[in-house]
Amino acid sequence: MIPAFDHTGPFIWAAFSLSAIILATVITGVTVRAAAAKARLERLEGEEEIE
Amino acid sequence: MISYFANPHRFMKLSGVLTPWLFAAAGVMIAYSLWQALWIVRPETYQGDSARIMFIHVPAAWLSMAGYAGLAVSSFIWFVWRHELADMAAKAMAPVGAAYTAICLATGSIWGKPTWGTWWQWEDPRMTSVLVLLFLYLGYIAIRAAMDTRQKAARAAAILAMVGVVNVPIIKFSVDIWASIHQTASVVRLDGPSMPAEYLVPLLIAALGHSLLFTGLLFTGMRADVHTRRADALVMRRLQAAE
Numbered sequence: 001m002i003p004a005f006d007h008t009g010p011f012i013w014a015a016f017s018l019s020a021i022i023l024a025t026v027i028t029g030v031t032v033r034a035a036a037a038k039a040r041l042e043r044l045e046g047e048e049e050i051e
Numbered sequence: 052m053i054s055y056f057a058n059p060h061r062f063m064k065l066s067g068v069l070t071p072w073l074f075a076a077a078g079v080m081i082a083y084s085l086w087q088a089l090w091i092v093r094p095e096t097y098q099g100d101s102a103r104i105m106f107i108h109v110p111a112a113w114l115s116m117a118g119y120a121g122l123a124v125s126s127f128i129w130f131v132w133r134h135e136l137a138d139m140a141a142k143a144m145a146p147v148g149a150a151y152t153a154i155c156l157a158t159g160s161i162w163g164k165p166t167w168g169t170w171w172q173w174e175d176p177r178m179t180s181v182l183v184l185l186f187l188y189l190g191y192i193a194i195r196a197a198m199d200t201r202q203k204a205a206r207a208a209a210i211l212a213m214v215g216v217v218n219v220p221i222i223k224f225s226v227d228i229w230a231s232i233h234q235t236a237s238v239v240r241l242d243g244p245s246m247p248a249e250y251l252v253p254l255l256i257a258a259l260g261h262s263l264l265f266t267g268l269l270f271t272g273m274r275a276d277v278h279t280r281r282a283d284a285l286v287m288r289r290l291q292a293a294e
Binding site: 003006007008009011012014015016019022023025026027029030031033034036037040041044045048 | 099100101103107108111143146147150153154157164279281282
């Protein structure tokens with residue numbers, strides 16, 4: 001059930017939504033970069049083993 | 052102790068185990084604090100429902116300052132002892148700290164409109180000093196990206212981080228020293244918190260949850276840097292072998 005607020009409701013939703021968007025962006029950025037770095041290392045190590 | 056944890060192999064082993072648990076605990080605590088903030092706590096006597104914004108604004112404010120203090124300490128450790136993990140920690144802290152500072156500024160501005168009747172006031176020492184903090188984080192990230200070698204980037208960024216840390220106590224005490232529309236501290240006070248337990252407990256749980264998320268993201272960023280450096284070393288070795 002969506003909570004009902006007084007006249008400041010739009011401000012509350014705006015604050016929490018904006019925070020969620022910023023956090024989701026930074027979490028995605030950090031985890032994607034980490035996954036890419038790990039995949040690159042594994043690929044290079046794999047090539048090293050083949051050689 | 053610093054040298055013990057400065058070993059990348061030991062860090063990778065420890066962080067590999069800890070990081071998923073940090074994210075899981077952070078998820079549970081943040082979800083609980085959101086449930087409390089949006090559904091359970093009663094509207095505040097004077098501010099009404101808008102006080103609920105506190106449950107994201109205050110943890111973000113604390114983490115923006117703690118993050119920069121951590122950035123400065125890590126930079127100092129790298130500067131003095133040249134522990135590469137400290138430099139990786141500083142580098143990984145910057146985007147997360149900048150994100151929390153942006154959240155603090157955005158939610159503070161949104162909360163300010165119904166409470167003070169204004170989105171922003173340039174004369175206010177708390178607002179402008181937090182904006183300066185955001186610029187310091189962005190400056191740190193920009194300096195790291197602009198330098199052509201890793202050593203130069205680490206050195207220039209470390210100097211900025213160590214000089215810029217003077218802004219952290221300015222932010223903390225700005226509302227006590229200068230006239231500000233921002234309220235004075237209501238949790239971290241010499242005479243104890245002035246907030247009722249109904250608000251204080253979920254607020255502290257939210258702060259702990261976001262701190263664990265910050266740490267999880269810090270470890271993830273550092274692990275990515277360790278992987279990148281190992282991969283770069285492999286490429287260098289291949290190039291040298293080919294010559």
